[in-house]
Amino acid sequence: EEQLVESGGGLVQPGGSLRLSCAASGFTFSIYNMNWVRQAPGKGLEWVSYISSGSDTIYYADSVKGRFTVSRDTTKKSLYLQMNSLSAEDTAVYFCARGSPPQFDSWGQGTLVAVSS
Amino acid sequence: QSVLTQPPSVSAAPGQKVTISCSGSSSNIGNHYVSWYQQLPGTAPKLLIYDNNQRPSGIPDRFSGSKSGTSATLGLTGLQTGDEAEYYCATWDSSLSAAVFGGGTQLTVL
Numbered sequence: 001e002e003q004l005v006e007s008g009g010g011l012v013q014p015g016g017s018l019r020l021s022c023a024a025s026g027f028t029f030s031i032y033n034m035n036w037v038r039q040a041p042g043k044g045l046e047w048v049s050y051i052s053s054g055s056d057t058i059y060y061a062d063s064v065k066g067r068f069t070v071s072r073d074t075t076k077k078s079l080y081l082q083m084n085s086l087s088a089e090d091t092a093v094y095f096c097a098r099g100s101p102p103q104f105d106s107w108g109q110g111t112l113v114a115v116s117s
Numbered sequence: 118q119s120v121l122t123q124p125p126s127v128s129a130a131p132g133q134k135v136t137i138s139c140s141g142s143s144s145n146i147g148n149h150y151v152s153w154y155q156q157l158p159g160t161a162p163k164l165l166i167y168d169n170n171q172r173p174s175g176i177p178d179r180f181s182g183s184k185s186g187t188s189a190t191l192g193l194t195g196l197q198t199g200d201e202a203e204y205y206c207a208t209w210d211s212s213l214s215a216a217v218f219g220g221g222t223q224l225t226v227l
């Protein structure tokens with residue numbers, strides 16, 4: 001069964017950092033492009049970042065550019081999102097999603113990041 | 118404010134048909150494929166339509182997609198109470214070099 005499982009969310013103070021992980025299983029992770037998409041409480045979906053299968057192409061939303069870094073480890077079948085300089089506006093459930101935008105064909109269950117003092 | 122504009126809500130009776138619109142511009146919908154997602158409360162989004170009008174395996178043909186110019190439309194026929202959810206359109210925006218989502222449309226099956 002194809003599965004994506006996010007982890008690493010939690011409560012962090014403004015200005016702090018957090019690293020999210022997304023573990024893939026049940027499919028050949030190395031050949032798929034991957035994304036992070038977030039959803040603030042009670043709000044809509046917001047695409048955050050894209051990384052190609054070979055990590056040679058990376059895109060970020062303007063709202064996180066310069067603060068977030070996406071990466072992947074094929075040997076560990078994992079996707080990562082390093083988040084720095086966090087603010088309250090970054091509070092959201094973060095989903096990892098497989099595919100090339102805008103076709104995200106598999107999603108994780110999400111991990112909640114709460115930024116508060 | 119979303120780059121793609123969707124109506125906040127639509128409603129229809131069970132068994133009826135409904136359409137959800139998604140309006141954009143030449144930098145996004147006008148020149149890129151559109152996907153549609155269904156999100157039930159408390160769950161992850163689910164891909165319903167990709168490449169404007171293609172359904173992934175397992176998605177019933179009650180769901181359809183179309184695109185014309187800088188707008189796209191999701192159609193649902195034979196509405197069921199289980200279709201009550203938030204629906205999102207998405208595409209790529211070449212000016213932003215970013216994927217963009219619509220603000221979402223809440224479907225209520227009366």
